[in-house]
Amino acid sequence: MKTLHAIDALAKIDAPLVLAIGVFDGMHLGHQAVLQAAVDSAVRIGGIPVALTFDPHPACILRPENAPRLLTPLDFKLCLMERQGIQHALVISFDSAFAAIEAEEFVLKLCRTAPQLEGICIGEGWVFGHARRGNARLLQTLGMKNGFFTSAIAPVLVDGEVVSSTLIRESLAMGNLAKAARLLGRDFSIRGHVVHGAGRGRQMGFPTANIATGNEQYPPDGVYAIEAGWNGNKRPGVANIGVRPTVSGDGRRVLEIHLLDFCEDLYGSEMEVSFLQFMRPEQKFENQDALCAQIHHDIGLVRARLQNSKAEV
16 A cells, blocks of 8 residues: 555546545444445545645644543554555544634645545534534535535444444443454454564563554453454464553563464564454462463463354354
């Protein structure tokens, strides 16, 4: 997938365009429906689907005191878009100047820059432009005047609730991984790079990989069964989120994982950690031996879970 960073770059795409526009934080089932509408429409007209999104999250500029933690940072979001068949992504830098642009001006600039614009797909409730004055009705009106169609995708419902990034964050904060997975259409995951830690896990016989992340939404502190993916590899393991009270006193919250039957060097690798099941809260043990015994027990539970999963297939 090719990533563009300016609206003017759309002019270089020599094919009919169908845009899917939104913040798309989470890439949940609702976002996937909007993107799929763009992909399907592009296939139908022999064109190219383009995802238009924003970075940073608009809330970081419009209401920084209430800006949410991210479900999918930009790199991860683009990766998920590519998996869904998006061929180009236009990432617009969202700042105070962009926030001041009137909705109609924004759409007309898209039309002027991309004369082959055939369609725009959005979520039914998406609003945009200065003071949030732009909506699906405005897009439809401008589309009739400027020769593009508008597809406003209805909200997706799961268990009677509208799928939203806010609902997913609430589910994760409560530790409800199963609900978050239903809303996302996949297991909740965090993506980051493996960085050097203190090496205590290896000293205890359980080599761990510390995952460096940014402002992502985490589930509650504790121990989880996970699956890690990197460079085409996948491996089950155990993750701990928390401050590691038995071995560290610095109070830093970290995500570290131990992969089953694996001890190769992973430093610098970009890794996606999928959270499968909550196992227990993080706790402080009397000593390191007690911690080691508990880790052995945790690993045994993960192995048992894997065996049960294989038996059910």
